[in-house]
Amino acid sequence: MEFLVIAIVALLVVGVFRYFRQKNYLKVLTEQQFREGYRKAQLIDVREPQEFDKGHILGARNIPLTQMKQRLIEMRPDKPVYLYCQSGSRSARAAQLLNKKGYTDIYQLKGGFKKWTGKIKAK
Structure with missing residues (x-):
């Protein structure tokens, strides 16, 4: 039981550490902020090709995380x-x-493609 508590605490510490390191x-x-800057940047959709084909932000290139x-x-x-995926975990x-x-x-992009309300392109 004591080992389990130590393991859970260790996982929490690692998670918190990663979160704050990622913020750097x-x-x-x-x-809105994403729209203001993505045209002057490399806009990369990190989802898989079949997800990209169903719909993606206009001007995005598909380079899957895999x-x-x-x-x-x-x-x-x-x-x-400028990165996005479906919800945010793959782009992170x-x-x-x-x-x-x-x-x-x-x-x-906060919330990923599923929260996007702007123009999209689909095949």
């Missing part, structure tokens, strides 16, 4: 990166990967 390199933007390491060559570290993981690779200007 990832800026979470409201839809392929991001292999496709980093397609992205410029000197330009802002993508931001973590980009931060480790030296990207510093990283933004995320």
Whole structure:
């Protein structure tokens, strides 16, 4: 029982640490803030291709999180990166990967694509 309590506390500490560390390199933007800047940036949809085809923000490129390491060559570290996924968890993981690779200007759409009310394109 004591081990279980220690394990739970350790998991909480790691989660809190990650949350605060992430705040140093990832800026979470409201839809309005996101709209104001994404046209001057690299707009990346990190969802899988079948999700992207069903609908995505106009002008977005699809680089799924599962392929991001292999496709980093397609992205410029000197330009802002605006990320989104369906709800926010995959884009947060993508931001973590980009931060480790030296990207510093990283933004995320709060609530993800499911909260987006702007123009979309679907195949």
